[in-house]
Amino acid sequence: MYVVLLCGNDVESTLFKTNFRFFVKSVAHVYHSNWRADFLATKPHVKNRxxxxxxxxxxxxxxxxxxxxxxxxxxxxxxxxxxxxxxxxxxxxxxxxxxxQYDELPPDRARDNRITARIACKHILQGVRRKRLLNQYFIEEVSEIIHIEWMKRNLNHPQKELMVPYDNLSHIEKSKDRKAVLIACRLYNELYLYYWFNTTPIYFTGRIIY
Structure with missing residues (x-):
């Protein structure tokens, strides 16, 4: 039998990774649930996809x-x-x-949500730790990164109107990227993740566009 002892920084690193994975999965789950609700609200006649x-x-x-x-x-x-x-x-x-539900999706179909959630969680955690001003500018900054990374993963996407710089997207399309950021911020507070990551809660400054 082999016993692996984790000490000091190793314990902290393992705990951080575990907590971060939970953060990402929670955001991806809610992000997918919100997409389903929004889709059904705008297209109530569609029963499956x-x-x-x-x-x-x-x-x-x-x-x-x-x-x-x-x-x-x-x-x-x-x-x-x-x-x-x-x-x-x-x-x-x-x-x-x-x-x-998100947990029912096969890996390839869950992947896009997971990557989007990971980007949002990473930049939010960095922002809080670096004491960034969390305002609309910050949300737009992270949303733009999410969109850029999405385009890299979808070079052959048939909807060419989506393959444009973030600033050129419609308000509806921008809001999809913003939602990932806003969901991550909300869950960071609601799940008390600031205790896990030893930071302050998230407080927004100024008017926030959804």
Whole structure:
């Protein structure tokens, strides 16, 4: 048996990483939940949103029992109604991201939320530790970073109107990036994470645009 002893800075580093992962996951979870709520509010007639997943998942063939015509094509839908398989190509699996909680998403579909949440959490924690002035300018600064990193991950995105500098985005699109930052700030206080990271709570200065 091998016993690994963590001492001093190693303990602090491990604890920090654990706490930071919790922070990121909490933000990603709420960010996805908010996206679902906003999507349903603006498109109440849409009942599902199936997206291709590249994650290796194993489902019993007998569980795909409902033949349906979806936006992604003719499919057999799983009995849980959240997964579909192409009717003519069983290697193509789709997941309904609109009706899945964050924890239900396959890794490739959770990845984008997680990366966005990590950027927001990282810069907020740095800002608090460095005693930055947390105002609208700070929110826009982090939101711009989130958008730049999103574009890097989505070079072939079909909506070219999104592949522009942050300042040229519509208010609706900017608000999507801002939400990640604002959710992270809210959870930092609500979950008392300032105790975990040994900082002050977050206090905004001036008028904040959502």
């Amino acid at each position: 199936f997206k291709l997943t590249t994650a290796v998942r194993h489902y019993n063939s007998s569980d795909f029992i409902y033949p349906m015509i979806l936006t992604v094509g003719s499919c057999l839908v799983h009995r849980n109604l959240k997964v579909a398989r192409d009717r003519y190509n069983s290697s193509l699996i789709y997941v309904d991201i609109l009706n899945m």
